[in-house]
Every structure is written in C-alpha cells, then in structure tokens.
Amino acid sequence: MTSNNIEYLDCDVIVVGSGGTGSQAVQAAAEEGLKVIVISKDPMSSSDTKICEGVITVREAGDNTDTEEVLSENIKLAGADLPDKNITVAFANDSKDAYDRLRVNGLRPSINKEKNKPKTLAIAMGGHNKSRSVGHKNSGVAFGHTNWDTIIKYKNVEYFEDCWFLEVVKEEIEGNKGKDIKVLGGIVYDAARGKILFINAPSVVIASGGLSSLYFPKTDTMRGNTGDSYALGIKAGADLLDMEQIQFLPFCLASPPSYEGLLAGEPSTASFLGVLRDKNNKVILDSVYLRTRAECSEAIMRAVEDGRGSPNGGAFLDMTKNISAPKSGKYFMKYLKSALPSAYNNARQALGKEAGKAEIPWEVRPSAHYSMGGIRVDEYTRVIHSAENQYEPIIIKGLFAAGQAMGGLFGANRLGSTSLTELAVFGYRAGKSAAKNANQSVKNKNYDIFHKHYFNFKNLFNKKGKLKPYKLKLDLQKKCWDNIGPARTEKKLKKMLTYLEKIEKDLNNVNVPKEMIWNQQFLDLIELKNMITTAKAIAIASLKREKSVGGHVRLDKKTSSLFSKPYSTLVKINKNNAFEAFKLLRQKTPLKRIINYKISEKFRFMKAKILRILPESISDKIIENKYKNILGTDQITIKPGSLDGAPGDKVNQI
Amino acid sequence: MEEKYLNIKIKLKRNNEIKLIEYKYKKRTYDERPMALDVLLQAQEEQYDDLAFRYGCRARNCGVCTIDVNSRPKLACRARVREGDILSAIVTLPVIKDLVVKRDGITRQMKGYNNIPKKNDLNEDADKLYHNLTACIECYACLDGCPVHAKNNIADIKKNDAYKYGNPYSFLKIQRLLIDPLTPDSEKHKLIDKAKRLGLEIYRREYNSFKIKCGVGINLKDEVIKPLLDAAYGDEIEKQNK
Numbered sequence: 001m002t003s004n005n006i007e008y009l010d011c012d013v014i015v016v017g018s019g020g021t022g023s024q025a026v027q028a029a030a031e032e033g034l035k036v037i038v039i040s041k042d043p044m045s046s047s048d049t050k051i052c053e054g055v056i057t058v059r060e061a062g063d064n065t066d067t068e069e070v071l072s073e074n075i076k077l078a079g080a081d082l083p084d085k086n087i088t089v090a091f092a093n094d095s096k097d098a099y100d101r102l103r104v105n106g107l108r109p110s111i112n113k114e115k116n117k118p119k120t121l122a123i124a125m126g127g128h129n130k131s132r133s134v135g136h137k138n139s140g141v142a143f144g145h146t147n148w149d150t151i152i153k154y155k156n157v158e159y160f161e162d163c164w165f166l167e168v169v170k171e172e173i174e175g176n177k178g179k180d181i182k183v184l185g186g187i188v189y190d191a192a193r194g195k196i197l198f199i200n201a202p203s204v205v206i207a208s209g210g211l212s213s214l215y216f217p218k219t220d221t222m223r224g225n226t227g228d229s230y231a232l233g234i235k236a237g238a239d240l241l242d243m244e245q246i247q248f249l250p251f252c253l254a255s256p257p258s259y260e261g262l263l264a265g266e267p268s269t270a271s272f273l274g275v276l277r278d279k280n281n282k283v284i285l286d287s288v289y290l291r292t293r294a295e296c297s298e299a300i301m302r303a304v305e306d307g308r309g310s311p312n313g314g315a316f317l318d319m320t321k322n323i324s325a326p327k328s329g330k331y332f333m334k335y336l337k338s339a340l341p342s343a344y345n346n347a348r349q350a351l352g353k354e355a356g357k358a359e360i361p362w363e364v365r366p367s368a369h370y371s372m373g374g375i376r377v378d379e380y381t382r383v384i385h386s387a388e389n390q391y392e393p394i395i396i397k398g399l400f401a402a403g404q405a406m407g408g409l410f411g412a413n414r415l416g417s418t419s420l421t422e423l424a425v426f427g428y429r430a431g432k433s434a435a436k437n438a439n440q441s442v443k444n445k446n447y448d449i450f451h452k453h454y455f456n457f458k459n460l461f462n463k464k465g466k467l468k469p470y471k472l473k474l475d476l477q478k479k480c481w482d483n484i485g486p487a488r489t490e491k492k493l494k495k496m497l498t499y500l501e502k503i504e505k506d507l508n509n510v511n512v513p514k515e516m517i518w519n520q521q522f523l524d525l526i527e528l529k530n531m532i533t534t535a536k537a538i539a540i541a542s543l544k545r546e547k548s549v550g551g552h553v554r555l556d557k558k559t560s561s562l563f564s565k566p567y568s569t570l571v572k573i574n575k576n577n578a579f580e581a582f583k584l585l586r587q588k589t590p591l592k593r594i595i596n597y598k599i600s601e602k603f604r605f606m607k608a609k610i611l612r613i614l615p616e617s618i619s620d621k622i623i624e625n626k627y628k629n630i631l632g633t634d635q636i637t638i639k640p641g642s643l644d645g646a647p648g649d650k651v652n653q654i
Numbered sequence: 655m656e657e658k659y660l661n662i663k664i665k666l667k668r669n670n671e672i673k674l675i676e677y678k679y680k681k682r683t684y685d686e687r688p689m690a691l692d693v694l695l696q697a698q699e700e701q702y703d704d705l706a707f708r709y710g711c712r713a714r715n716c717g718v719c720t721i722d723v724n725s726r727p728k729l730a731c732r733a734r735v736r737e738g739d740i741l742s743a744i745v746t747l748p749v750i751k752d753l754v755v756k757r758d759g760i761t762r763q764m765k766g767y768n769n770i771p772k773k774n775d776l777n778e779d780a781d782k783l784y785h786n787l788t789a790c791i792e793c794y795a796c797l798d799g800c801p802v803h804a805k806n807n808i809a810d811i812k813k814n815d816a817y818k819y820g821n822p823y824s825f826l827k828i829q830r831l832l833i834d835p836l837t838p839d840s841e842k843h844k845l846i847d848k849a850k851r852l853g854l855e856i857y858r859r860e861y862n863s864f865k866i867k868c869g870v871g872i873n874l875k876d877e878v879i880k881p882l883l884d885a886a887y888g889d890e891i892e893k894q895n896k
C-alpha cells in the first residue's frame with residue numbers, strides 16, 4: 001500500500017454515524033458555522049432509527065402536569081436507580097425542544113386540534129406515569145427522511161458513506177491530575193474509493209449505534225450494530241457503563257431463516273390466557289401478559305438450558321385458550337391483529353395461516369434489541385475516563401458520545417419510545433459540545449501521529465493466514481448468544497472470556513487480500529475486532545453484576561433485592577492494557593416509593609390468579625368486558641420495546 | 655419429493671471483470687422458499703467469504719439491499735428466488751464490487767435543496783399525500799426505467815461527484831417539501847427551480863412512454879411527477895390549450 005492511497009482532510013467536527021443521533025449532532029455543529037464531516041459505513045440515515053416503530057417521548061404532550069421532575073424521576077426509577085441523575089434531568093429538560101427540532105426538519109405528527117399539540121397514543125404507554133408518547137405515520141421511515149434532510153441541509157457539511165471509522169486519533173497531554181487525553185481526529189477506511197482518510201479535527205462525536213449484531217441472527221436491528229461505538233470509545237480511553245444491560249425482546253421468530261430474529265409479539269400479545277410451553281407441552285410460564293420481558297426470556301432460556309426447548313432453541317407461545325373461549329374468543333383476534341400490527345404480520349407470514357389465527361402455538365425465542373449501557377458521558381455528552389478513581393471522572397478532551405452509544409440514561413430498563421428522544425436530545429447536545437470544544441481549540445496541523453496510529457491497520461491488509469474473518473464473526477455471534485445472551489451463568493461468562501482470548505489469537509492467522517476497493521475481508525476483520533472488544537466488556541461487566549437486574553439475567557443467581565444498594569458496572573482498560581471492571585455506586589430512590597411499586601405488582605398478579613381460578617363461564621365474561629374496554633378506544637397500539645408490550649415491566653423493575 | 659438444492663447464479667464484478675458463479679443453495683428445510691438474501695448469506699458462509707453485498711434490517715424497511723433478480727430491481731430480503739435465478743447488482747448505479755453499488759451521487763445532488771425558511775407554527779397537520787411520500791424507503795428500485803436518471807453518465811466510483819440529473823427519489827423529496835404545510839408559498843419557486851435544474855422537463859416530453867416501479871408501492875407518476883410537472887409547467891400547458 002502506498003501513501004497515494006491516503007487522503008488528508010481537516011474539519012472542526014467529525015460525526016461518526018448518520019442515523020438519528022448523528023444527524024442531530026450534525027445540525028448542532030453546522031448551525032455554528034463549523035466545518036463538519038460525517039462518516040457513515042451504511043448508506044446515509046439507514047440506521048436503527050429508520051427501522052424503528054417511530055414513537056417518541058415528548059414531555060407535556062399529554063398534559064401540563066408532566067413536569068421535568070416527573071419525567072426525569074420516571075426514567076430513573078424504571079432503570080432500577082442505575083441512571084445518572086444529571087443525564088435523566090437533561091433528557092427531561094430538552095425533550096420538547098428536541099422534538100420540535102425534528103418537526104422543523106420535516107417530521108409531521110397528527111395534531112390534536114383542541115389542545116394544539118401533537119396527538120399522543122390512545123393509551124398512555126406502559127411504564128410512563130404520564131401520556132407522552134407520540135406516534136408517526138410510516139413509523140421510523142418518517143424519521144429516516146427527517147435525518148436525511150437534516151444532514152443534506154448544510155453547505156458546511158461534508159458527507160462520506162461506505163466509510164468505516166477505524167480509530168480515534170489522540171495524544172496524551174499533561175493535565176491537572178496526571179495524563180489527560182486529547183483528541184486529534186480520526187482514521188477512516190473509504191471502501192468505495194479504496195482510500196484511507198486522515199481527518200484532522202479537534203472534536204469527534206461517536207454516534208454509531210449499538211451492539212445487537214453480536215447476537216445475529218437473533219436480533220431485530222440493523223446489520224451494522226457491531227459494537228463499533230463501544231470499541232472506539234474504550235480504545236480511546238473511555239469508561240463503559242452497564243454493558244451487561246442489554247434489552248432482549250422475548251417473543252421473536254426462530255424460523256424460517258428469512259424471518260429469524262424479527263419481532264413476533266410482546267408479553268402483552270399473549271393476552272389474558274396465553275402461556276409459554278416447553279417441547280413437552282408443559283407450562284413454563286403463566287400470566288405471560290403481566291410478565292417482564294426478562295422474566296419471559298428467562299423462562300424460555302431455562303427450558304432450552306434443560307433440553308426442553310423447541311426445535312430452534314426457543315419455546316412455544318400458546319394463545320389457543322384465548323381464541324377458544326366462547327365469549328371473549330372473538331375479541332382476541334381483533335386485539336392480536338391491532339395491538340402490534342407489524343409484529344403480527346411477521347408472525348403470520350413466517351409461521352403460516354393456522355398460527356396467524358392463533359390456533360397453534362408460536363415458536364418464539366428472544367432477540368437482542370437495544371444496549372442500555374454504553375460510553376460513560378456527562379450530561380453534555382463529554383466522554384469520561386477515570387484514570388485512578390471511578391468517582392473522579394476526567395473528561396477526554398474533544399470526544400463526545402450520544403444515542404445508543406452512550407450509557408447512563410437508561411440503566412437497567414428502558415421505557416418505550418424513549419430512545420428516539422435520547423438521540424434527539426443528546427445527539428444535539430453532542431454537536432453543540434463538539435462545536436464549543438472546536439472553537440476553543442488550536443488546530444493541529446501535523447499528521448505524523450496519524451501515520452503512527454495507522455500503522456496497526458496497515459498491517460491488516462494483505463495478511464496471508466488461513467482463517468476467514470467472516471467465519472470467525474459467525475462463530476463469535478454463536479458464542480455470544482450461548483454465553484453472554486439473555487441467560488447467563490458465571491460458568492458461561494468465564495467460558496466466554498477464555499473463548500475471546502482464543503479468538504484474539506486467531507486474528508493473527510487471518511487471510512486478508514491487499515486490494516483497496518471494498519476489501520470485504522478487511523471490513524469483516526474490523527467489525528470482528530470491534531465485536532470482540534464489545535463482547536469482552538459485556539462479559540466482564542456481567543461478572544461484576546452478581547445478581548439478576550433488568551436486562552441482565554443470571555440463571556445461577558437470585559434477582560437483586562430491593563434493599564440492596566444500586567450500582568452501575570464500569571469497564572475500562574487499565575494501566576496494564578487489560579480490561580477491568582468496577583462498581584460505581586448510585587443514589588437510591590427512597591424506600592417508600594419502591595415499596596409502593598412492589599405492592600402494586602403483587603396486586604396485579606393476584607388479580608390474574610383469581611381470573612385463572614374462577615370457573616370458565618365467569619372468567620370468560622370478565623375477559624370479554626376487558627376486551628371491550630381496550631378495543632373500545634379509537635385505537636390501540638402497542639409498540640415493540642415499549643412497556644405497554646410488557647405491562648409487567650412497569651411494576652417489576654426495581 | 656422437493657429438491658434439496660437450488661441452483662442460483664450470482665454475478666460478481668471485480669476490477670472491471672465480470673464473472674458469473676453458480677451457487678448450489680442448500681435448503682434448510684424441505685419446503686424452504688428462500689429469499690435472495692438467504693442465498694447470499696449462505697454463499698458467503700459456505701464458499702465466498704469475499705462476496706460483497708449490502709443488507710440491513712432484513713424486513714423491507716431500510717432500503718439498502720436492493721439488487722437485480724433476473725434483471726429486475728428487488729429488495730433482496732423479501733424477494734423469493736427460484737431455480738436458475740440470476741442475482742446481480744442493479745444496473746442504474748455504478749458497481750463498487752459484486753452487488754454493492756455507489757449510492758451517494760444521488761444524496762449529493764440534493765445538498766442544500768431544503769435550506770429554506772419555514773413557517774413558525776409547527777402544529778399544522780400534513781396532508782395524506784405527504785405521508786404517502788414519507789413511506790419511501792430509498793431503495794432506488796425506481797431508477798430503473800427513469801428517463802431522467804438515464805441521462806446521467808454513470809459516476810466514477812473513485813470520485814464523490816453529484817449526479818446532474820434527478821430521479822423519482824430526488825423528485826419525491828422535492829414534492830414532499832412542496833406539500834409540506836410548513837413550507838411558505840414564497841419559497842416554493844426555489845423548489846420548482848431545483849426540480850427544473852434536475853431535468854424535470856424530460857418527464858414532460860416522455861410522460862406517456864416511461865414506466866417506473868416503486869419498491870414499496872408509492873404511485874410515483876401520479877403523486878410525484880405529475881404534480882411537479884403541473885407546478886412547474888402548468889401555466890404553459892394551459893396557454894397551449896387555449
């Protein structure tokens with residue numbers, strides 16, 4: 001490879017990622033008149049935001065009692081006290097303005113003319129203590145257009161797609177508390193043009209999404225979620241928070257292959273009489289509609305673990321009792337079809353007509369959906385590293401992270417419709433912080449340090465080993481599912497770490513050609529490396545989280561008690577260049593509030609139990625009335641990932 | 655008894671050389687009717703680890719996996735394949751490698767098109783037609799058969815150039831902004847000028863002879879091109895008729 005292949009660029013702000021978060025960061029920085037470069041490995045704005053359900057949390061969309069304190073506390077409680085209060089407050093403060101910015105850029109909700117506000121969903125979304133979720137026609141695709149239009153708008157924004165951001169270039173400088181880290185820019189592989197880009201920039205925003213492809217094909221998200229954000233972050237010196245907290249949706253498809261991983265339903269889909277069964281037809285979970293996603297996933301994965309799983313490693317969601325009930329049966333179909341239309345369509349297309357009528361059980365299996373943990377940032381999205389003491393955070397100068405890339409907002413559980421607000425609030429904050437930093441920085445003109453950084457990547461072209469990066473990637477994905485997936489044990493987590501050591505050694509023996517135009521093996525190798533780094537962080541964080549909490553399910557340990565002190569896990573690369581995990585104690589919500597939550601939970605399960613004990617003729621009648629109540633409203637929509645989809649999450653998250 | 659295999663041809667393109675390979679797709683169940691994407695994924699796993707193709711959501715939402723199946727643009731994730739089918743890159747954009755095409759010449763031609771002042775009141779309902787247009791997933795299936803896009807020289811993949819002539823997607827973007835309730839009337843002529851600069855007139859000349867198909871079923875001729883032509887040339891047509 002010759003230096004002809006290197007292109008030297010400079011700008012004020014680099015934004016890595018062109019989805020919801022990236023486009024908001026672009027706007028914030030471009031408005032300041034700065035030169036912005038956007039780097040995207042997928043086509044512009046083809047991100048998780050584009051394929052999501054398009055429901056967003058907007059404070060006060062319902063009524064004016066929805067104060068900033070109310071929303072902020074709601075998020076913190078839902079996250080089992082793991083969220084950082086400064087960040088949940090920022091979320092609540094900015095949510096209205098953030099939404100209006102998207103509207104200026106072309107997002108058009110339906111308007112409630114009486115209130116002169118966007119219409120909220122007919123039923124307040126589960127888990128939210130106020131009605132504040134606004135849906136959109138064409139779901140995420142409408143957001144996709146908005147994001148695209150935002151990036152395209154400014155003359156001072158340059159855009160590169162088919163480009164893989166390889167590394168944050170940084171230098172160490174003397175600071176007040178020892179060595180500080182300062183960002184100088186980034187190195188990019190432009191696969192379409194066969195070039196390496198050295199981009200000099202004082203500010204870099206990491207907005208490159210999540211990690212769910214670690215579990216491919218057991219995921220309902222975009223292919224590109226290979227943990228790039230977290231790998232870029234931790235390698236630049238950042239702390240990673242709560243990496244064990246991954247949201248799995250329990251009822252996703254296990255077959256046929258073309259539909260594998262896609263959403264089939266939520267706990268609420270099971271309705272009043274739906275149960276989960278193992279392959280021997282034994283009920284493994286009842287009252288499914290009241291359960292949390294984690295409880296459902298746990299029941300399925302325990303059955304699989306004991307050899308009682310379904311043919312494709314899941315269990316059976318049996319809703320036949322709902323349909324066969326004499327009076328309420330006819331309402332069930334209407335409920336099933338209208339509650340989660342896109343998920344229902346997936347299930348009917350994938351599993352066939354009989355399944356579509358719920359006459360036979362559905363084979364279901366959990367899928368990875370969202371990473372609640374991520375790069376440790378402050379409320380201005382400035383990335384933090386803790387050199388000596390995790391309670392003395394130090395800012396990495398010039399590095400910012402937002403959206404799914406960041407941690408500290410959701411902790412152990414995410415309320416439905418909040419991730420779109422997260423990206424709009426913190427994407428924009430990141431762009432503003434990055435602009436401010438760029439304005440205060442003296443520009444670096446020297447590319448020597450880039451050459452030094454690039455040396456490691458240069459050697460990855462033209463490797464004459466025997467192993468195929470793509471094959472290694474597939475193997476890693478399988479191991480991630482088995483060992484750091486929706487059901488974990490200490491033994492599995494340790495096994496994973498041993499495996500990761502092995503696969504890291506395998507990287508020395510891969511085969512990569514030297515070609516520069518779209519070198520597929522090189523791309524796979526880069527993503528594989530990011531996946532390995534991320535998987536390691538998840539495994540190490542999981543070992544530090546000794547009990548089941550939220551998205552982290554330990555089969556060998558009990559669920560965290562409500563009396564225990566909440567803590568976040570923190571993973572960083574230590575002085576010896578090894579990954580190390582710490583606990584970061586969090587402030588606990590007053591016990592009285594937690595107990596209120598617990599009491600309401602018990603009450604709900606008692607009601608469900610009574611429904612099962614009553615003679616069918618009576619329970620059927622009660623259920624019929626319940627359906628009439630739900631279906632009587634003009635529209636019911638339950639969005640995947642929302643707490644409406646799993647009403648149990650609402651009360652069982654502490 | 656169903657066959658256990660499907661023979662599918664995949665057209666590779668590397669360093670300006672074209673090679674047709676035959677891949678024997680192993681059905682995973684006897685009654686499997688795989689999508690084109692399933693074939694590509696299996697081919698990559700079993701035989702061609704360097705096979706280049708795009709995909710994203712696997713559920714017809716993200717619009718990045720468009721390829722030609724027997725010379726017709728299809729979303730690979732939802733296009734069922736049959737014995738003997740040929741999979742290749744779409745022909746309307748330059749091929750980078752195998753099935754991957756360079757798409758950003760279209761993005762670049764739209765730079766700044768929407769940088770116009772907006773009305774202040776955000777609480778205005780958009781028309782149904784507006785939402786019909788935001789159903790577009792940008793799959794670029796509509797480039798096939800478009801007489802305007804056909805005027806472009808296929809771009810050099812080594813350069814990040816913008817296309818001169820438009821296509822149904824770029825015109826959809828303009829039409830969407832024209833019917834956006836937040837776009838003031840005083841700004842609309844700028845959008846129409848942009849459409850004219852992208853070669854809208856070609857549609858006017860060839861309106862009855864070209865056929866385009868939308869990947870997600872938007873009526874592009876009636877809801878995008880016709881209203882744009884009316885807005886741009888309506889007066890002239892009226893004059894002619896008089």
